[in-house]
Amino acid sequence: MTKLQADLLLILATAIWGTTFIIVKQAVSLVDPFVFLTLRFLLASIVLLLAFHRHIFPIKREHLQGGLIVGFFLFGGYAFQTVGLQYTSAAKAGFITGLSVVLVPIIVSILTRIRPNKAVIYGITLALMGLALLSWEPQATITNTNLGDLLVLLGAIAFAGQIVAVGFIAPKSKPGVLAFWQILFTTIFSALMMQIGPQKLTRDYLFNIPADAWIAIIITGVLATALVFLIQMSSQRYTTASHAALIFALEPVFAYLFAFIVAGEVLTRTGILGAVLIITGMLIAELVPLKTSTG
Numbered sequence: 001m002t003k004l005q006a007d008l009l010l011i012l013a014t015a016i017w018g019t020t021f022i023i024v025k026q027a028v029s030l031v032d033p034f035v036f037l038t039l040r041f042l043l044a045s046i047v048l049l050l051a052f053h054r055h056i057f058p059i060k061r062e063h064l065q066g067g068l069i070v071g072f073f074l075f076g077g078y079a080f081q082t083v084g085l086q087y088t089s090a091a092k093a094g095f096i097t098g099l100s101v102v103l104v105p106i107i108v109s110i111l112t113r114i115r116p117n118k119a120v121i122y123g124i125t126l127a128l129m130g131l132a133l134l135s136w137e138p139q140a141t142i143t144n145t146n147l148g149d150l151l152v153l154l155g156a157i158a159f160a161g162q163i164v165a166v167g168f169i170a171p172k173s174k175p176g177v178l179a180f181w182q183i184l185f186t187t188i189f190s191a192l193m194m195q196i197g198p199q200k201l202t203r204d205y206l207f208n209i210p211a212d213a214w215i216a217i218i219i220t221g222v223l224a225t226a227l228v229f230l231i232q233m234s235s236q237r238y239t240t241a242s243h244a245a246l247i248f249a250l251e252p253v254f255a256y257l258f259a260f261i262v263a264g265e266v267l268t269r270t271g272i273l274g275a276v277l278i279i280t281g282m283l284i285a286e287l288v289p290l291k292t293s294t295g
Helices: 003-018 020-027 033-056 061-084 090-098 100-112 118-135 146-172 175-196 203-207 211-238 241-248 251-263 269-287
Strands: none
Touching (some): 003 020, 003 251, 020 251, 033 175, 033 211, 061 090, 090 100, 090 118, 090 251, 100 118, 100 241, 118 251, 118 269, 146 211, 146 241, 211 241
16 A cells, blocks of 8 residues: 555545534434444444454454554543533534644654654644634633533543554554454443443333434444544554644544535635645645754
8 A cells, every 4th residue: 555545545534534523413412422332333343353353363462452552542532522522512522623633743752752843743733723713613602611622622632642552553463453453442441431321221222222323323333433443554554643643634624524515504714714724734744845853
């Protein structure tokens, strides 16, 4: 796989992710968040098991360790984001989740003790400005969604950790195997949280889940989880974590495009400017040859 092919696949994954904010927000109004997460990731685990069982077995310790580490961060990201979506808007959640793009190079810099390229810093700055403009809601107040914003922010930190962990672990692992184990561990963590939460997954509750929630579980489980994380595991082997994070910054753009196609929503002038800034930031980070800072 070439770097260009890897980038295109990551853009596809980001496009699929961008459609899920509205879907998940609607789903968790119908079903408990941890029941939703458990069923979503259980379905994705089954799909990946059927597809890669020949590579998954026999089980190896390094696969378990890698899946546990990545799965821990992945669970944290989705747990905080999904619960947070109950208390904040999908648009604000998209922006706050996008903050992971600025956290990734910071984490990498701390771990490697190497300052990120100046072009990456400038690109991320523009991308964050674009995300802010794209997701800005004039009618929102600082206090009415404070809890949801905080939870989604914690999710963004966890997602940044997952991107960095994949960057270190993916080159040493088979994509399908790592994708399976991280999603299986996410399923286990979600099920544990469900058991200590207010809503248990009983037979009666399972059979009374609305059809719209099941559709959301299937879409997010098969497409936005099994397929997308397989793409991420495969593609991040050929690019850097910081570059992947910049591509993931396109997620709100695709979210708005999905809303326009499905619900007829139209971007404001501020939103269009935000989208342009995101794309410009990505181009600067990749095309402007600035030296890495050592001072």
